[in-house]
Amino acid sequence: MLKSLFTFITASLLLVGTAGAAETVKLALIDPLTGPMAGAGQPAFEHLKFEAKRINANGGINGKDLEIVGLDNKVNPQESLVQLQKAIDDGVQFVTQGNGSSVASALIGAVEKHNQRNPGDEVLYLNYAAVDPSFTNERCSYWHFRFDANADMKMNALTTYIANNEDIKKVYLINQDYSFGHAVSKAAREMLKKKRPDIEIVGNDFHPLAKVKDFTPYVSKIQSSGADAVISGNWGQDITLLVKAAAEFGLDAPFYTYYGASAGVVTQLGDKGVDRIYQINEYYGDFEDPEMAKRQVEMYKETGWDFYYLRLSTMLDMLKKAADKAGSTDPVEIAKAMEGMTLETTNGEVLMRAEDHQIQLPMFMSVMKDDMEYGAEGTDYNFHKVARIEREDVTLPTTCRMRRPK
Amino acid sequence: MSQDISAAMQRSKSRPSLRGLVPWVVFAAVLLLLPFVFQGNSTAFTLLNVIGINIVFALSYNMLLGQGGMLSFGHAVFFGLGSYAAMHAMIAIDDASYAGEGFWAHVPVVGMPVIGMIAGGLVALVLGWPFCRRAGTAFAMITLGLGEMVAAAGQMFPSLFGGEAGIYGNRMVGPQWFGLELAQSADVYWFMAFWTFLAVFAMWAFTRTPLGRMSNAVRDNPDRLQFIGYQPRNIRFMIFIASGSFGGLAGGMAAVNYEIITPEALGLIPSGLALLMAAVGGLGVFYGPIVGAIVVTLMNSMLSDYTDASILYVGLVFLSIVMFAPRGLGGGIEQVRVAWRDGDLGRRLPGWLTGTLAVGLIIVGMVVLVEMMFQATHGDDEFAQVLGMEFDAAALWGWLAAAVLVALGVVIKRATNKLREDQA
Numbered sequence: 001m002l003k004s005l006f007t008f009i010t011a012s013l014l015l016v017g018t019a020g021a022a023e024t025v026k027l028a029l030i031d032p033l034t035g036p037m038a039g040a041g042q043p044a045f046e047h048l049k050f051e052a053k054r055i056n057a058n059g060g061i062n063g064k065d066l067e068i069v070g071l072d073n074k075v076n077p078q079e080s081l082v083q084l085q086k087a088i089d090d091g092v093q094f095v096t097q098g099n100g101s102s103v104a105s106a107l108i109g110a111v112e113k114h115n116q117r118n119p120g121d122e123v124l125y126l127n128y129a130a131v132d133p134s135f136t137n138e139r140c141s142y143w144h145f146r147f148d149a150n151a152d153m154k155m156n157a158l159t160t161y162i163a164n165n166e167d168i169k170k171v172y173l174i175n176q177d178y179s180f181g182h183a184v185s186k187a188a189r190e191m192l193k194k195k196r197p198d199i200e201i202v203g204n205d206f207h208p209l210a211k212v213k214d215f216t217p218y219v220s221k222i223q224s225s226g227a228d229a230v231i232s233g234n235w236g237q238d239i240t241l242l243v244k245a246a247a248e249f250g251l252d253a254p255f256y257t258y259y260g261a262s263a264g265v266v267t268q269l270g271d272k273g274v275d276r277i278y279q280i281n282e283y284y285g286d287f288e289d290p291e292m293a294k295r296q297v298e299m300y301k302e303t304g305w306d307f308y309y310l311r312l313s314t315m316l317d318m319l320k321k322a323a324d325k326a327g328s329t330d331p332v333e334i335a336k337a338m339e340g341m342t343l344e345t346t347n348g349e350v351l352m353r354a355e356d357h358q359i360q361l362p363m364f365m366s367v368m369k370d371d372m373e374y375g376a377e378g379t380d381y382n383f384h385k386v387a388r389i390e391r392e393d394v395t396l397p398t399t400c401r402m403r404r405p406k
Numbered sequence: 407m408s409q410d411i412s413a414a415m416q417r418s419k420s421r422p423s424l425r426g427l428v429p430w431v432v433f434a435a436v437l438l439l440l441p442f443v444f445q446g447n448s449t450a451f452t453l454l455n456v457i458g459i460n461i462v463f464a465l466s467y468n469m470l471l472g473q474g475g476m477l478s479f480g481h482a483v484f485f486g487l488g489s490y491a492a493m494h495a496m497i498a499i500d501d502a503s504y505a506g507e508g509f510w511a512h513v514p515v516v517g518m519p520v521i522g523m524i525a526g527g528l529v530a531l532v533l534g535w536p537f538c539r540r541a542g543t544a545f546a547m548i549t550l551g552l553g554e555m556v557a558a559a560g561q562m563f564p565s566l567f568g569g570e571a572g573i574y575g576n577r578m579v580g581p582q583w584f585g586l587e588l589a590q591s592a593d594v595y596w597f598m599a600f601w602t603f604l605a606v607f608a609m610w611a612f613t614r615t616p617l618g619r620m621s622n623a624v625r626d627n628p629d630r631l632q633f634i635g636y637q638p639r640n641i642r643f644m645i646f647i648a649s650g651s652f653g654g655l656a657g658g659m660a661a662v663n664y665e666i667i668t669p670e671a672l673g674l675i676p677s678g679l680a681l682l683m684a685a686v687g688g689l690g691v692f693y694g695p696i697v698g699a700i701v702v703t704l705m706n707s708m709l710s711d712y713t714d715a716s717i718l719y720v721g722l723v724f725l726s727i728v729m730f731a732p733r734g735l736g737g738g739i740e741q742v743r744v745a746w747r748d749g750d751l752g753r754r755l756p757g758w759l760t761g762t763l764a765v766g767l768i769i770v771g772m773v774v775l776v777e778m779m780f781q782a783t784h785g786d787d788e789f790a791q792v793l794g795m796e797f798d799a800a801a802l803w804g805w806l807a808a809a810v811l812v813a814l815g816v817v818i819k820r821a822t823n824k825l826r827e828d829q830a
Contacts, residue, residue: 105571179569
């Protein structure tokens with residue numbers, strides 16, 4: 001046993017040193033790929049691999065094939081830095097990550113320092129889901145590009161939708177008790193006050209993160225407050241259990257959420273979610289565009305995951321466009337080309353704003369419905385579009401003062 | 407009997423001689439040689455740096471569990487708070503060296519582990535007294551609560567802990583010592599090697615002090631200790647402080663290595679990691695946790711490249727060590743060493759070799775089984791190819807082969823046990 005252990009150790013130490021050949025352009029996904037959080041990383045991994053095939057069939061990234069490398073970080077910031085170093089040694093020049101602002105914070109710092117300390121060996125960090133607004137404001141970095149709307153932009157779109165809905169008079173806020181939940185609550189209160197001063201905030205609850213098994217006490221508080229609508233930034237089991245408890249309690253107020261359609265929620269909620277759970281996102285589950293519908297059907301058949309992360313497709317398309325425009329796959333050239341770049345997507349034009357590297361895009365409010373043409377997770381449920389919020393109504397100013405390399 | 411005692415006394419007398427120095431010379435030589443083996447391979451250096459941190463962390467944990475008999479589920483509190491203190495100090499150095507004046511402008515980043523150590527020790531000093539009245543279950547439960555409480559507080563005070571995104575600094579600030587720029591992981595290695603060596607030596611020296619000896623006594627028989635006039639609680643408290651200090655030192659090393667610290671570092675998962683490393687390496691031998699830290703760090707960071715079942719394998723390793731080799735990997739090494747010293751190796755080696763063979767067969771069989779199950783449910787898994795196993799989950803022979811391997815292993819294990827009983 002000791003001998004096999006020894007060979008394993010030496011093999012693993014030696015294996016990692018072999019640098020990759022430069023024929024392909026490598027994009028590393030650093031996200032949870034094993035263990036209890038794998039459900040958050042695997043769909044993105046499969047989506048990237050699925051879309052990379054399409055990109056490669058269309059000529060690749062400036063003529064080179066795009067290769068997706070998956071690296072498991074167990075949602076741990078420290079472990080992510082080890083994986084980042086592994087990726088860099090493996091010849092990876094583009095890194096993407098989405099789950100956990102703690103990991104994103106570590107990666108922004110590490111990539112910034114790596115590029116400073118190793119000129120000529122730069123790496124770009126493409127963020128697809130870490131939504132802390134500070135990453136494109138006070139902490140903005142030239143080497144970081146965000147392809148997801150940040151938490152404040154999502155709230156901007158969400159509150160615009162609520163402001164246009166005259167029936168809503170009383171709003172209840174329920175969020176997870178940590179920095180993200182508090183940020184969501186604060187943004188909701190400020191924006192509602194500005195857009196619809198007549199709306200009354202009848203409750204502002206924080207519950208422990210991922211610890212509550214029975215939300216009934218919270219739901220009964222919401223019921224007795226007489227709220228017309230609930231806003232929640234909850235994710236994971238906290239959103240599933242919350243909505244489930246509301247359905248069982250008979251609470252009719254709809255839930256306006258950030259992550260109501262993330263993997264697993266539809267299957268677990270079933271009928272209880274119909275007409276009750278709304279999501280603000282850059283996409284929805286109708287797939288009116290036949291090209292998108294085709295991808296949804298094919299991807300589900302091939303990988304068992306839904307075509308959910310439209311922004312990952314946008315990210316790869318923009319990477320390709322930037323590489324083709326720059327005539328190079330060098331991260332420095334691509335970063336330059338990507339600043340201020342626009343891209344035509346199925347939802348219209350999106351823009352990578354040069355000032356803060358935050359994507360500007362239209363957003364959609366959708367609600368869970370039964371008997372949808374393209375069901376999510378093999379069911380008949382999916383999220384049906386109820387409103388489109390234009391780019392101008394989503395966008396927010398930035399405080400970023402970008403330090404650009406010479 | 408009396409001969410045994412005099413022989414043992416002679417051995418203990420000859421300890422301070424040159425022979426006692428050998429392991430330290432070897433340790434230092436290995437630390438000095440490693441950079442030449444892995445020259446130009448920054449991933450290897452990154453891993454070595456993490457291993458260094460984990461070695462100190464696991465050893466500091468073993469001061470509590472292995473030497474003091476206190477099972478703690480909250481050791482990451484000291485690691486994390488030490489790391490936070492060091493990070494705040496690093497930020498202060500950054501600010502001060504910008505202005506070019508003030509106390510912090512003269513503090514080198516190389517000294518951050520000292521800050522971590524002081525912080526860890528202070529936290530243990532403040533929190534420790536009520537905890538140390540009892541060992542065993544009560545202590546385990548209290549530390550579990552402490553860990554959860556501090557981790558929750560970490561999320562609730564963003565000004566101090568930085569919220570979810572944590573706080574971050576830059577290690578390339580302040581005065582440079584020994585020309586160590588700390589830019590690349592290869593530079594950081596020298597920093598790590600220095601502090602790892604120093605901390606390991608200090609913790610070993612601690613076991614030689616009267617307090618270190620007393621900690622074994624309080625583990626083995628606290629009642630008797632009380633009869634001869636020592637307060638078990640005082641001794642536990644002092645071990646707790648020492649262990650917290652070294653945990654904080656590891657945290658200070660981590661602050662320099664990662665340049666970021668987030669509230670997760672205070673929680674139950676890193677505390678569990680310390681327990682895992684110490685138990686895999688062996689609680690009873692001083693260098694056990696070192697072995698454990700190396701093995702567990704590599705498994706954590708490398709195994710998931712090859713298999714989606716990596717966490718399952720880590721769990722299986724832990725389980726099988728607790729069940730079949732409670733003395734851990736280090737305990738195994740120590741057994742061989744003692745047998746060799748006593749000239750007993752020739753007699754006992756056959757039994758050990760067949761035992762190793764049996765365990766090896768069982769492991770291979772289990773791995774084949776797990777990989778085939780994975781292949782059947784999830785499609786291809788790279789780990790199987792790495793081990794040179796190409797098989798078809800649909801074919802019956804593969805499953806049969808796995809069963810045969812495991813059965814063979816069990817048979818050999820039984821035969822070995824019988825052989826050992828006959829010998830004894």
